[in-house]
Amino acid sequence: MEDRYAFLTEWLDPTAALLRRYQLFFYPKDSSVEMYDVKNQRVFLRRTRYEQLQPEDLFLGNRVTVFSRQLHLLEYGDQYTAKHLGSRKERTLALIKPDAVSRLGDVLEQISSSNLLVTKAKMTTLSWTQAEDFYVEHHSKPFYNSLVQFLSSGPVVALELMGDEAVSGWRRLLGPVDSSTARKEAPQSIRAQLGTDSVKNVGHSSDSLAAAARELEFFFPSAGGHGPSNTAVFSNCTCCIIKPHAVAQGLTGKILNSISGAGFQMSALQMFNVDRANAEEFYEVYKGVVPEYPDMVAELCSGPCMVLEIHGADAAQAFRAFCGPADPEISRHLRPSSLRALYGRDMVKNAVHCTDLPEDGLLEVQYFFRLLDG
Template sequence: MSKEERFAFLTEWYDSTAALQRRYQLMYYPKDGSVEMFDVKNQRTFLRRTVYDDIQQDDLFLGNRVTVFSRQLHLIEYADQYTANKLGIKKERTLAILKPDVVTKIGDFLELIYSSNLIVTKAKMSCLTCNQAADFYAEHQSKPFFNNLVQYVSSGPLVAMELMGTDAVSAWRRLLGPTDSPTRRESPQNVRSQMGAEGIKNVGHGSDSLAAAARELEFFFPSTVGLGPGNTARCTDCTCCIIKPHAMSEGLAGKILNSISKAGFEITALQMFHVERANAEEFLEVYKGVVTEYSCMVSELCSGPCMVLEIHGNDVPKRFREFCGPADPEIARHLYPTTLRALYGKTKVRNAVHCTDLPEDGVLEVKYFFTILDG
């Protein structure tokens, strides 16, 4: 009889009550979607094998965070060679940049990325200074287009993303297409051909090797907090939108962003966050004792990566809240079928998006993410 397949990871969980970093071995059984946890320090079973639908095999990669019964576990190592060989082989990380001219089409790009079996693990809208752009493109300093490239890339907001997947470096560059126009016309099934990009305004950037990817990812997403390009939040005349973890894992981010843009709302900041439970409790504290779903809302917000948006405009908290619709997607589908929650929500907790409820809280909620958590 063949042995049942099992994947094992070494994970860390910060116990805020004891102020300790605890380590567990997490086992995942793809046959029935069950999980098991082993306490590394105390050498005993912490969680017996239990079916747990909130984790999928696609969630299991180094660096990701998964939540198991309110514990947000950081996957730091493969716990055995089989898991490393099966899940780690050919898995790569690469940097993808959407240049200023196409930032408003980020929803289309996210749909393209997910349909190509790549995962967005980090994302941030930034504005580069001329000096930062020159540093990033330093290898092209001697080329005639260098100054124009620096000016163009620093002319407005761009979106930098870390993509993860099988052969991610070549997969993203293949989606973009060749940089030069003649070659591009020979293979028209790529983004640059379809968007008619020319010269330095060629839609995006992709790392050309694993070494370049590591260097370029460190530029935009440095391991040292506080370094790297900042976010683009204005923190005035704005409201906060959070694309919830369940919607991110279901690949709905692109559709939601497209719906927001088509409705005429301006997205002036965008960033992915992994929210710690303590931060989720703090951010959602206004709902504590007010709605019965409070604890479930907290668990959802810290269950995986979310995407936070600053929506800018006049009277935008009220207008955007109406666009999101009632908290209960079933009610939304009956009364306001074109709202975000009607289109993409599942339950009152997994209702696709959070939006600022009180107009006076719009700036405060935006600042919580883009000033405090990204500080």
């Protein structure tokens, strides 16, 4: 029997404003797909080769694009798929503490190189009460107050990591709790390289699957909750989107390092899955103006993107210059150290979107950090 993976998926039909359900079948032998309309009980798409979809894209909760339809993977379609694709897949929380937020790019590079996938991300600032709630199991420990004080002392970044045995994988990557111990026992670990002591130790890791589920729910509530607020300041700001193709290629950490290395302040950061209707609305100013508009929309809703608020005087103009011309080939000639020159592939997959007009900076930031995060 040929290998075949099956998923129950959901697609928001923008024309009818209806959620439609399909069974998606993926055949790894030749990277072909097949779709079955659940409601009408008929084949919707006959088996067709589709190399843009890869086995690593197939996990519950992900959104994949198949011939311009963005499908949300809801459930495994059969026991075979659950056994082969889901048995070792875990989700865990990686919380980057205030001492390491400025080194987030380095941390993300290490996460990417360890085959862990960032599926959610949000920069937030916890109040003392929120930090107490998060660390409630340590309430009787002597270091509790210093832990709470430090966690609420500045911005943190909460990440949902997904991968094979993600709980133990992230704990191993992070290293022993005390950074000085980490330097002796696990010198390649993140805490050994970036940590200071047992409180200022880069990050927090969930110690079990149950703890991971509880802690992820704290930052990323599933039942319509909002979780801690984002850190957008909505003044003297411009918008940067690390596009889905760059996120999928594991370039997020490198791009963040380039941005901070150039002296720009990232005042907010969050991962979004943009649906087609929102992508069309966000890029509406380009409709009928640039021929790449349809492809730009398709790219923005093809997978998760990382959105940043860049804050500072004349942020929009300075950051746009730093991104370089929209065409990476032109960027490589004119501005070889720009983001698009370094990380872009073509006019559409050019690594980042940046606000073109200074007067639109606030509007674009509000679109993501107020409207879509609302």
